[in-house]
Amino acid sequence: MAKQLVIVESPTKAKTLERYLGSDYSVAASRGHVRDLPKKTMGVDVESDFLPEYGVPEEKADTVEHLRKAYRRATGLWLATDFDREGEAIAWHVAEAIGADPRAANRVTFTEITPSAVREAFERPRRIDFDLVNAQQARRILDRIVGYRLSPLLWEGLRRRDLSAGRVQSVALRLIVDREREIAAFAPIEYWSVDARLTPQDRGGEFLARLVQAGEEKLAPSPDKKGLLLSTEEEAEAHVARLRTAEYRVAEVRQKEVKRSPAPPFTTSTLQQEAARKLGFSSRRTMQIAQRLYEGVNIPGEGQVGLITYMRTDSVNIAEQALADLADVVRLQYGSQYALKEPRRFRKKQRGAQEAHEAIRPTSAGRLPEVLQTFLDRDQARLYRLIWQRTVASQMAEARFDQVSVDVEAHASDEGIRYLLRATGQTMTFDGFRRVYLEGRDDTADEDAESLLPALTARQALRLLELLPEQHFTQPPPRYSEASLVKTLEENGIGRPSTYAPTISTLLDRGYVRLEDRRFHPEDIGVVVTDTLVDHFPDIVDVGFTARMEEELDDIAEGEAEWVAVLREFYEPFMEALDRASGKIAPPEVILPELCPRCPEEGREAAHLVEKLGRFGRFVGCGNYPECKYTRPLEGDQRPEPVLLDELCPESGHPLMERTGRFGPFIGCSAYPECKYIKKEPPKSTGVPCPKCGEGELIERRGRFGPFYSCGRYPSCDFSVNYQPLPDPCPECKGLVVVARGGATRCTSCGRAWDAEGRELSAEEAAKLVPKSRGGPRKRTRSRAGAGRPSSRTRAKRTA
Numbered sequence: 001m002a003k004q005l006v007i008v009e010s011p012t013k014a015k016t017l018e019r020y021l022g023s024d025y026s027v028a029a030s031r032g033h034v035r036d037l038p039k040k041t042m043g044v045d046v047e048s049d050f051l052p053e054y055g056v057p058e059e060k061a062d063t064v065e066h067l068r069k070a071y072r073r074a075t076g077l078w079l080a081t082d083f084d085r086e087g088e089a090i091a092w093h094v095a096e097a098i099g100a101d102p103r104a105a106n107r108v109t110f111t112e113i114t115p116s117a118v119r120e121a122f123e124r125p126r127r128i129d130f131d132l133v134n135a136q137q138a139r140r141i142l143d144r145i146v147g148y149r150l151s152p153l154l155w156e157g158l159r160r161r162d163l164s165a166g167r168v169q170s171v172a173l174r175l176i177v178d179r180e181r182e183i184a185a186f187a188p189i190e191y192w193s194v195d196a197r198l199t200p201q202d203r204g205g206e207f208l209a210r211l212v213q214a215g216e217e218k219l220a221p222s223p224d225k226k227g228l229l230l231s232t233e234e235e236a237e238a239h240v241a242r243l244r245t246a247e248y249r250v251a252e253v254r255q256k257e258v259k260r261s262p263a264p265p266f267t268t269s270t271l272q273q274e275a276a277r278k279l280g281f282s283s284r285r286t287m288q289i290a291q292r293l294y295e296g297v298n299i300p301g302e303g304q305v306g307l308i309t310y311m312r313t314d315s316v317n318i319a320e321q322a323l324a325d326l327a328d329v330v331r332l333q334y335g336s337q338y339a340l341k342e343p344r345r346f347r348k349k350q351r352g353a354q355e356a357h358e359a360i361r362p363t364s365a366g367r368l369p370e371v372l373q374t375f376l377d378r379d380q381a382r383l384y385r386l387i388w389q390r391t392v393a394s395q396m397a398e399a400r401f402d403q404v405s406v407d408v409e410a411h412a413s414d415e416g417i418r419y420l421l422r423a424t425g426q427t428m429t430f431d432g433f434r435r436v437y438l439e440g441r442d443d444t445a446d447e448d449a450e451s452l453l454p455a456l457t458a459r460q461a462l463r464l465l466e467l468l469p470e471q472h473f474t475q476p477p478p479r480y481s482e483a484s485l486v487k488t489l490e491e492n493g494i495g496r497p498s499t500y501a502p503t504i505s506t507l508l509d510r511g512y513v514r515l516e517d518r519r520f521h522p523e524d525i526g527v528v529v530t531d532t533l534v535d536h537f538p539d540i541v542d543v544g545f546t547a548r549m550e551e552e553l554d555d556i557a558e559g560e561a562e563w564v565a566v567l568r569e570f571y572e573p574f575m576e577a578l579d580r581a582s583g584k585i586a587p588p589e590v591i592l593p594e595l596c597p598r599c600p601e602e603g604r605e606a607a608h609l610v611e612k613l614g615r616f617g618r619f620v621g622c623g624n625y626p627e628c629k630y631t632r633p634l635e636g637d638q639r640p641e642p643v644l645l646d647e648l649c650p651e652s653g654h655p656l657m658e659r660t661g662r663f664g665p666f667i668g669c670s671a672y673p674e675c676k677y678i679k680k681e682p683p684k685s686t687g688v689p690c691p692k693c694g695e696g697e698l699i700e701r702r703g704r705f706g707p708f709y710s711c712g713r714y715p716s717c718d719f720s721v722n723y724q725p726l727p728d729p730c731p732e733c734k735g736l737v738v739v740a741r742g743g744a745t746r747c748t749s750c751g752r753a754w755d756a757e758g759r760e761l762s763a764e765e766a767a768k769l770v771p772k773s774r775g776g777p778r779k780r781t782r783s784r785a786g787a788g789r790p791s792s793r794t795r796a797k798r799t800a
Helices: 011-021 058-073 085-098 115-123 130-158 167-185 233-244 268-279 283-295 320-334 378-393 482-491 500-509 524-536 543-557 563-581 763-768
Strands: 004-008 025-029 076-079 190-200 207-214 247-260 297-299 303-305 399-412 417-430 461-473 513-516 519-522 590-595 608-614 617-622 631-633 643-648 655-661 664-669 684-689 697-703 706-711 719-721 737-739 745-747 797-799
Touching: 004 011, 004 058, 011 025, 011 115, 011 283, 011 303, 025 058, 058 085, 058 763, 076 085, 085 130, 130 167, 130 524, 130 543, 130 563, 167 482, 167 500, 167 519, 167 524, 167 543, 190 233, 190 399, 207 233, 207 399, 233 399, 233 417, 233 461, 247 417, 268 283, 268 378, 268 482, 268 500, 283 378, 283 500, 320 378, 482 500, 500 513, 519 524, 524 563, 524 608, 524 617, 543 563
Parallel strands: 004 025, 004 076, 719 797
Antiparallel strands: 190 207, 190 461, 207 417, 247 399, 247 461, 297 303, 399 417, 513 519, 590 608, 608 617, 617 631, 643 655, 655 664, 684 697, 697 706, 706 719, 737 745
């Protein structure tokens, strides 16, 4: 019997939908895009109004053929790809690839995979929105033009084939590089504050008050504020000397109630920011886990269930029915005093926010985190709890505080100067939404932190206990974390919800930046690429220009601009800049006054040494290269002096010594070269259980071909894997999932794989992620005399 065909992106989503639609429908998965621009050519005919040359990639041929056959057997076609521009484009590509009429196909969208949402979507199908398709198409072509025209220029000029440039990634890189330069150029400014520890004359109760005014002049709390700045210790001490003999009295007491409101429910960017702050997740990791929660998890008694709404959204809106459900949960779980009389509705003012979409929220607030954690893996449970708490808190009562501000007068009797000091305190009288959730912070103090003051009244006499002058220095701006970088990109209109995670992954994968203590540091090559682009392509790395391009893409999506015109307006100036830069990009080199020490030894006239950029950063080389291959680290011959340690060498008995070698610091015997002992670093545990024995943990080790991961119970268990294991098991077979190329992940057991955003890849794409042996092909030989004998040495078995 023929059925209606429904096409979605992922098999997990297909499995969830099949439960809801019944036997009249057949659900198939496209596994992402089924058509794309060619890999080896630009694939855009600029002269023909930027006509894209789409084709079915080889690895998608079987998928498309399967969908085409299913369509021919079906009685109708329903395209249920994701609810965004990318999903709209996939729906159009699928229809074109299987021979369906894109303008006649049923298009259904939903922000949550629940029976009611799916039923409502299928009752109200629409047609493909070609404005959204064209907006996605314009973005894809724009990025292809920049990548295919600009990246080769960087390759040729900087002599590195692993470089790339892009509209969003290059701006993000510039933000990181500019911040590093701000930090390097920062000159700290000294300033002083003066606090007084006081107590009422008639009873106890100490408190601190800060000096805020001297005579008629108000003090500046920091150098960037207006007022009198205490710049030196001498200036501060002059006031302290007068305050030591002053009389203190309460001048005024002000009391008021302060209310705090909860943060809005999550958008894509705020989820990534908060997951980075509170859970330590990368943006990519957050999106992978959220994708699985959205597409469906098997819950006993319910089957395959979508637990959260669509995770690529810039809306903070919540559906009316969901608001009613949240109110019930708040009353049931926390009591009526925490519930709102009317739902709290949020609106996002940013351009491009789509209020028809929803914020990221649980599909059912009644599914409590503590109940679901039994059926989810650890990271899924943690992210679900975060989403649940933020959503529920957004519909809870405000927190209330009693805030007290006290002004204290100090009269210096000898000089008649009147000083004013101020103390503030607050106590929380009702926790409200804070009982469930409090938003994280990057680099600012908690303004709601409690501080108590004793009961004070106007004109009350006070006794000085101690004066506390304190030196301060202004601080440089902090380096970007993943959370603060995403926040800055969003605030400046750079990119869209779906682009943040891939952008950060690209910067890390290209080696443009590194993460240290969860902060971005630019590498030398990242600085050089940024400087090159700023010099020759200032628009590409200009925040304002890139934001305007995003607005023009929004105009296309809203039907207010024509996509070819937008591309043409960008292309012509871009090509002019490309022509001007051709032949002018070169690796940065700085000629040093020092002459090469090796040239005279080899019978050549000594050339000046040159500071150059290599694959692993800056170094010093000879100007006669390639005739002279003399090199040394940028710091010159000066490496850190070896440091003797208290620990003794286990082989010679001499003290061990910390040295710096060609590949960085290491600990070896101080009796080198007579003793060549080098202390090995202890293996690092990953926290991932061994999938073979289930008893040990996988630990990171170093081998001949680099790092690998093996069971901590070796040699009792010989399991090992070459790629970094992840704590979350495969959602299908519960096998070990490892990091693969390009930010993808794959299961070592069933072979399934997912891209950087968590979308499942086709079998063909997944197969290409399986690495070849690092040591090259091994020849297997069998000795006749030793056939069937066990080896005298057990070798750890590596599983790719």
